Amino acid sequence: MSPELLSLLWDSFIETLVMVGLSGGIATLIGIPLGLLLAVTAPGHILARPAFNKILGLVVNAVRSTPFIILMVAIIPFTRLITGTSIGTAAAVVPLAIAAIPFVGRLVEGALREVDGGLIEAAQAMGATPMQIITKVLVPESLPGILNGLTIMLVSLIGFSAMAGAVGGGGLGDLGIRYGYQRFMPEVMGMVVLVLIVFVQLVQSCGDWLSRRLNHR
Amino acid sequence: MENLQTAPMIALNAIAKRYPGPSRDSAAVEALSNIDLTIAEGEIFGIIGKSGAGKSTLIRCINLLERPSAGQVIVAGRDLTALSDAELRAARREIGMIFQHFNLLANRTVFANVALPLELAGIPRAEIAARVDPLLELVGLAAQRDRYPSQLSGGQKQRVGIARALASRPKVLLCDEATSALDPETTRSILALLRDINQRLKLTIVVITHEMQVIKDLCDRVAVLDHGRIVESGRVFEVFTAPTQPMTKTLIADVIGHELPEGLLERLAQPHLQKGGQVVRLFFTGASADAPLMSALTRQFGLDVNILHGQIDEIQGEPFGSLLVLLEGDVANRQGALTWLDQQGIRTEVVNVA
Structure with missing residues (x-):
């Protein structure tokens, strides 16, 4: 493989890294509170608000059921509002984050539901406020599960980011399509797939390791 | 009734608890009806009944984890049912509770678990350490201070539970089937610890259990709960030696082996x-x-x-x-x-x- 192609591969990798890193970071920051809200406002939970919970759940489901490629195109006006442009790596970050937020929300909600109701009851018996139950019991006890969810989200984002080529976002997937497929360079396609496999493997291993370290169950 | 000469620590007045029926048209389920109980300061009071008798609901009414549908819950002279949320949280700090399945935080060490109620109460870090370590000493877990619950035996976990319940220096300790998940020998050691705490701290202890042996070994007085009602109550010795209700006789037969096949x-x-x-x-x-x-x-x-x-x-x-x-x-x-x-x-x- 020529040095030019290698440099192209490196640039694409960095683009993927930026897209996944930024959108993953945003999705984490918004998705965790969203998951908390979904969990604690559920009927029978510490801040039960059944009607609100139902509506929030519907919104989350609506975003999750929209295919990413359609979501990306559909929210172009919003993307332009935020980044000032509708093409390029930065423009790809917005739809990626929007798609990942409800995904993280559901994964975090699931992790929080795993926390034994007895722990919440014990905290209530100690005189804990709902906020204290969230910060001292729910989040610390479900942290390994939340981390597993974030790992799943990052791996999914790596896959989604391959579609970012559609808005000129670049990245490894885009490189594979343009060079490997359209210019019929199987060695480029092979390299792209190989790098993606190693990248995903690395993310998964780091996530697993961290989750295991934090889990004392 | 000689125990009642001192002021009652806990008084339940005409407590009832109804749950809505399984469907809209079905009748409400009466979990507890017309419960009157007075528990004196420093007493160990047992509530026994078969599963489904309403024991868990009853003990949860004492710290209002379950809010009764009717009646008053008076602990240390205050009617808990009349308190605001914030006042209730403060009042709960005076009522420790231990559980059948311990309910320890898996991702906190023994020390941090015991420290939790103090953190919740906003006590400064330095003071927390000064209060937690003697408690670990009291329950015999000083050596396990930095371990996680998963590294402990069932009996040790319940000791952590006890230390945690005592951390906020409560006046009352509620024990919800505290020994039901433990083997007989561990049960004996936990009961001995509870008795020791009762003596040393003059703590009022309420125990619910389905095991008559626990009542026999630990309690001063007992109430027998059947289908949400107290059918018999009195000093343990009297209830054991002269039971009047069939339910009591059945429960006692397991412990006092006077049955010949x-x-x-x-x-x-x-x-x-x-x-x-x-x-x-x-x-x-x-x-x-x-x-x-x-x-x-x-x-x-x-x-x-x-x-x-x-x-x-x-x-x-x-x-x-x-x-x-x-x-x-x-x-x-x-x-x-x-x-x-x-x-x-x-x-x-x-x-x-x-």
């Missing part, structure tokens, strides 16, 4: 019954336990006394025994013997052999 009883007694005899169970308490009664029955009433089964036990340091005997003789003498035994303060119960 029915087939065996029949085989032993049947040949004699035709010749004019009856099987009688005699209950001995206190001083009567060591009088030479059997020979008196023979001499004074000319009866043949055949001892079928006997056992003796101790409840709160008082001896208590029962004898299953076959009395042979004519009817008048047997009647006379039973009357005489009654005068001696021996409770008797004629057993029907099928």
Whole structure:
């Protein structure tokens, strides 16, 4: 493989890294509170608000059921509002984050539901406020599960980011399509797939390791 | 009722708890009805019943984890049902609770678990350490300070639970089936610890359990709960030696082994019954336990006394025994013997052999 192609591969990798890193970071920051809200406002939970919970759940489901490629195109006006442009790596970050937020929300909600109701009851018996139950019991006890969810989200984002080529976002997937497929360079396609496999493997291993370290169950 | 001379620590007045029925049209489920209980300061009070009797609901009414549908819950002179959320949280700090499945935070060390109620109360870090370490010492877990719950045995986990419940220096300790998940030996050591804490800290302890053994080993007074109602209550010794309700008798039979297998009883007694005899169970308490009664029955009433089964036990340091005997003789003498035994303060119960 020529040095030019290698440099192209490196640039694409960095683009993927930026897209996944930024959108993953945003999705984490918004998705965790969203998951908390979904969990604690559920009927029978510490801040039960059944009607609100139902509506929030519907919104989350609506975003999750929209295919990413359609979501990306559909929210172009919003993307332009935020980044000032509708093409390029930065423009790809917005739809990626929007798609990942409800995904993280559901994964975090699931992790929080795993926390034994007895722990919440014990905290209530100690005189804990709902906020204290969230910060001292729910989040610390479900942290390994939340981390597993974030790992799943990052791996999914790596896959989604391959579609970012559609808005000129670049990245490894885009490189594979343009060079490997359209210019019929199987060695480029092979390299792209190989790098993606190693990248995903690395993310998964780091996530697993961290989750295991934090889990004392 | 001599325990009630001091001011009551807990008073439940006409507590009822109803849950909505399974469907909209079905009747509400009455989990508790008309519960009146008074528990004195420093007392160990047991509530026993089979599963589904409403024990868990009842103990959760004491710290309002379950809000009763009717009635008052008064702890340390305050009506908890009348408090605001914030006041209730403050009041709960004076009521410790331990659980059947311990409910420890898996991702906190032993120390951090015990420190949790103090963190929640906003106590400064330095003071927390000063309060937690002596507690770990008290429950015998100083060496396990930095371990995680998953590294502990069941008994050790419950000790952490106890230390955690004591951290906020409560006046009352609620024990929700605290030993039901433990083996008999560990149960004994946990009960010994609870008794020790009761003595040392003058703590009022409320225990719910389905095991009569726990009541027998630990409690001063007991209430028997059946289908959401208190059917019998009193000092443990009295309830054990003179139960009046069938439910109580069933529960006690497991601990006080005065039951002879029915087939065996029949085989032993049947040949004699035709010749004019009856099987009688005699209950001995206190001083009567060591009088030479059997020979008196023979001499004074000319009866043949055949001892079928006997056992003796101790409840709160008082001896208590029962004898299953076959009395042979004519009817008048047997009647006379039973009357005489009654005068001696021996409770008797004629057993029907099928």
